[in-house]
Amino acid sequence: MGHIKESSWVPSVTLRVGIGNVGIAALLLGADGRVRGDADMVFEGQPVHPSGAVRHENTSLVLALHEVEAEVERIVIAGPATTGSLAAMAPDRAVVVAWLIAHPDDANAVVFGEFFRESGGWKFTGIGKGYASGLAELVAEFGVEVAEEEPAAAGPVPLTGVVKMPGQAPPADGDLVVESASAPDPDPDPAPAGPFPPADRPYELVEGWEFGPVFEPFVAEGFGNDVIALDDRVGTGPVLVELAHEGYGYLGLFPLDRRNKDDGFLFNALLPGFLGSAAAQTPKGRPLRMRLDAENRWILRVKPLAAARRLEGTLSGYGPEALIYLGNGADLRVEFEGDPKDGRGYVGIQSYGVGGRTGGRLPDMDLLLNEIGALRQTVPVPQGPQLLSLKAEGPWTLTVNELD
Structure with missing residues (x-):
């Protein structure tokens, strides 16, 4: 199957x-x-x-x-x-x-x-x-x-x-x-x-997206556990963090607070051949530091949030991903296949409306979806610009049906 x-x-x-x-x-x-x-x-x-x-x-x-x-x-x-x-x-x-x-x-x-x-x-x-x-x-x-x-x-x-x-x-x-x-x-x-992608993979910024700093990408590579500190090229505000992990094994990425302790997590996964992205907040007055828990080879990139994939039409992926939505209010068809091992696995979508903003912190979150297991559901998405944070423990497909 x-x-x-x-x-x-x-x-x-x-x-x-x-x-x-x-x-x-x-x-x-x-x-x-x-x-x-x-x-x-x-x-x-x-x-x-x-x-x-x-x-x-x-x-x-x-x-x-x-x-x-x-x-x-x-x-x-x-x-x-x-x-x-x-x-x-x-x-x-x-x-x-x-x-x-x-x-x-x-x-x-x-x-x-x-x-x-x-x-x-x-x-x-x-x-x-x-x-x-x-x-x-x-x-x-x-x-x-x-x-x-x-x-x-x-x-x-x-x-x-x-x-x-x-x-x-x-x-x-x-x-x-x-x-x-x-x-x-x-x-x-x-x-x-x-x-597993090359470190110098090209990308484009989504036209019309203005939220978050723009800077030259930060790239780090390694094997196993590590602590990653961004340099001064990355400005204050929300940024896109991409992480690829080779093969099987646990993968976790945790931002560190001023006390050098975990402050939530960006990734917490067991998906094989992991490749995911998430929005992270770079703090004011100090570099963003992250603790990486990995079992194999990895590549981490930090890019402008505008480098996230744009959600329009039908989009497919595998695992967590930060997406940009610029359209009208829409019905979003979500197809989630579940964890490859047992068909279960978590899927959730959080929405952040950033209309009229160019910087600062992400606004309050609206929860659009929060489920366990394979599903076919339709959820409403507010008018863009929206940052959608998709958490998925397996393959997924999203189809946008914009309202008139």
Whole structure:
């Protein structure tokens, strides 16, 4: 089961596909359901397809669907048997696929799902088919030539050409060997997994939004727990804090008061592949300091509040996010899929009307939604400009229906 319950359309753009820190592979198939050659398998040891349309980056895949060769009808996503959530993220950070994975009984490798062409576009469908004999059996079904390794010679022997999925033991006799060129040297600073973004990701300010200071972004990166203090480039007032956290594990971000103690929290989550944003208040006369509780690699950015995504039409995401609304009074349709693990999880929306304000503190909050579990509800949103603080422990979609 998962967010995608039937075949669903996805945009023909560049998608980043990941399952936490699980290593995955892509198989590019023709109309006959088979690869044209071993080069049509993209994985850690063969990280770039000859067309350049599919790449393996650390444990995630980058699929430029608009650049895939016309002969390719399907792109199968496979890897070692696991549980978790397969997510595909578009360049605007919208999560277009969120598929909950169950570990098939007695399976060592799984076809998680596939992207396929239909009516000039692309769709995704979840599959979850397991293979007891592992990756060798799986890829052979799609036409990849599998060969047994030669007996080991004396002394160290490089494992050139051997498929090595992260989290698996080294291949034994009879395991998968793809006859291909030597794999490149390991990247000393590999790209992060899943939707983990680069530190220098570009952004734009929402035209017509005037609330909060404007400044050059502040960026910090690290691994594990830390204390982060902003420098003097960030003015006094509300700012946008973005935080990305790689893989699985707890993540919390807590502003510190003058006594250097926690003063509420901005994030408090267990979502895998976390990427969220929230509004924070920079205090007057001292820098904003925050305590970070993290288990893995992270990137934190502080930007003007005007860099938040604008809510108009239909918008999708995964996890907490600060949104800007500039329209008329509206009915807001909220679709929340719940926590990927159990379908529960919290979802709430707080509204802050900032009309006529350019600085200072956020005004009083109006609570629009406060629920637990998957839901389909419509809530009223006041006329903008509004800052909407969305707290969500899973995938969500918002659709705005402005009133006349």
